[in-house]
Amino acid sequence: MTETPNAIDMRGIVKRFPGVLANDRVDFACRPGEVHALLGENGAGKSTLMNVLSGLYRPEAGDIFVGGQRVSFRSPQDAIAHGIGMVHQHFMLVPPHSVAENIVLGLDRPRFLLNLGQVENQVAALGEQYGMKVNPRAKIWQLSVGEQQRVEVLKMLFRGAKVLIMDEPTSVLTPQEVETLFSTLREMTGRGHTIVFISHKLDEVVAIADRVTVLRRGRVTAASLAARDVTKAGLAKLMVGREVLFRVDKGPSRPGEVVLETDRLCATNNRGLPALREVSLGVRAGEILGVAGVAGNGQRELAEVITGLHPATSGSVRLRGMPLGKRTHWLELGQQLAHVPEDRAAVGSMPGLSVAENLILRSFYCPPISVGWGIDRTAVRKNAERLVAEYQISTPTVDTPVRMLSGGNLQKVILARETSGHPQGMIAVHPTRGLDVGATEAVHRLLIGQRDAGVAILLISEDLDELLSLSDRLAVMYEGRIVGEMPTEGANINTIGLMMAGTKVEG
Ligand SMILES: Nc1ncnc2c1ncn2[C@@H]1O[C@H](COP(=O)(O)OP(=O)(O)OP(=O)(O)O)[C@@H](O)[C@H]1O
Numbered sequence: 001m002t003e004t005p006n007a008i009d010m011r012g013i014v015k016r017f018p019g020v021l022a023n024d025r026v027d028f029a030c031r032p033g034e035v036h037a038l039l040g041e042n043g044a045g046k047s048t049l050m051n052v053l054s055g056l057y058r059p060e061a062g063d064i065f066v067g068g069q070r071v072s073f074r075s076p077q078d079a080i081a082h083g084i085g086m087v088h089q090h091f092m093l094v095p096p097h098s099v100a101e102n103i104v105l106g107l108d109r110p111r112f113l114l115n116l117g118q119v120e121n122q123v124a125a126l127g128e129q130y131g132m133k134v135n136p137r138a139k140i141w142q143l144s145v146g147e148q149q150r151v152e153v154l155k156m157l158f159r160g161a162k163v164l165i166m167d168e169p170t171s172v173l174t175p176q177e178v179e180t181l182f183s184t185l186r187e188m189t190g191r192g193h194t195i196v197f198i199s200h201k202l203d204e205v206v207a208i209a210d211r212v213t214v215l216r217r218g219r220v221t222a223a224s225l226a227a228r229d230v231t232k233a234g235l236a237k238l239m240v241g242r243e244v245l246f247r248v249d250k251g252p253s254r255p256g257e258v259v260l261e262t263d264r265l266c267a268t269n270n271r272g273l274p275a276l277r278e279v280s281l282g283v284r285a286g287e288i289l290g291v292a293g294v295a296g297n298g299q300r301e302l303a304e305v306i307t308g309l310h311p312a313t314s315g316s317v318r319l320r321g322m323p324l325g326k327r328t329h330w331l332e333l334g335q336q337l338a339h340v341p342e343d344r345a346a347v348g349s350m351p352g353l354s355v356a357e358n359l360i361l362r363s364f365y366c367p368p369i370s371v372g373w374g375i376d377r378t379a380v381r382k383n384a385e386r387l388v389a390e391y392q393i394s395t396p397t398v399d400t401p402v403r404m405l406s407g408g409n410l411q412k413v414i415l416a417r418e419t420s421g422h423p424q425g426m427i428a429v430h431p432t433r434g435l436d437v438g439a440t441e442a443v444h445r446l447l448i449g450q451r452d453a454g455v456a457i458l459l460i461s462e463d464l465d466e467l468l469s470l471s472d473r474l475a476v477m478y479e480g481r482i483v484g485e486m487p488t489e490g491a492n493i494n495t496i497g498l499m500m501a502g503t504k505v506e507g
């Protein structure tokens, strides 16, 4: 591979969306061989700026220079021709196709000129070189999320990317996968590649970045700081404009009777393999039961079976002693069981509907929203305006479709809807994934507030720190089973880690 000068210089970038100035004369520069972290609260304009750099959006003003040459991109193909590639948060792979097929998909070269066997060899060699193990013949659907991400990175490297933009790459990875990704990134910068790294996890930023740029409301608030000169607290303040505590203040729990209960629950996953094996759990009013485990050990199925999105093969789920089964219509559950799902875009919201409409998806059949057979438009609007203020949702108007909101603000819409209806039980799955430090703090407060109001909360998260600071009790899942249950107070992190990895621990 020949060396190409790949210094990037963006100057005065302006990008507007209806009602928002997403990038307001932004300057951003990065140089070969560095990991440059791009930080900012939800909606600050990070993804927008990188979509401009990767040719997906055209800016209204501003210039981009690559290796000192002014460039103008009309498409991501243009950007990749200049060595710039982006790995989006939502992967764009075709599940029935193989890894190698996905890598050549969409290439300009006619397909008959491509020898798939050769591509497979090249992909395997690239994987070897950068420490990304993946079988080029495997079908995408067979791969874990972490492996799919490797395919996206390999795809960009195969196309000659020298500048790789990664938009929140670690939010879907297990701690072990994060380590692997980081060593790949170091391998890449060692070979002169540039990495632009977007993340809300400041510990990671401090660990991997060489320099840091911070955006706030579309503007740069700190440009190219040396990472060794920054602290987590300092970065947080630059992002949200105030101090962030990084600590959850909570009093002791006062658990009441069991509200949400599973009894020897069994289920199979989408491939027909056992996903839940006799899971029995009880969550009491006024407590948070945290479920710890490495992704893929049944947590997702547990949440889906409880909320009726996935069938159980045997066992039962009860809410206040009432069995929830096939015939329990979700209307009956009504306000009683709140659900903050893992997949916010597909399960948690209706992307084409407005903020106001999404906020009533759960309550539109109840007064004051429904009047007779109709819906009271004024009440819908009032409800929305109240919740937008209360939960500090940043949106141009309550009529804006939610697909235009940033990830963090979409999560706030779901949380506002789910918690404002006075539920008795709540399932929260990765409730702060993708949220900025300020929003994370707000969500943590909200969950504790719900707990103190007597809601029984089942919290599923891969973030052990989050679980330890929020939960009153912890259950550890491994291969579809609960392998241990303990009070959080005095819990030993090492023991939990061992249990999560499937090691039997005497206790
Ligand atoms: N396609 C779009 N149409 C309309 N508005 C958009 C679009 N994309 C982004 N926006 C708006 O532009 C602003 C910046 O959004 P952007 O996605 O760049 O934020 P972000 O910094 O990546 O946030 P997050 O950390 O939540 O991902 C937000 O107010 C968002 O609502």
Ligand SMILES: [Mg+2]
Pocket (backbone or CB within 6 Å): 046, 047, 048, 167, 406, 407
């Ligand atoms: Mg973003």
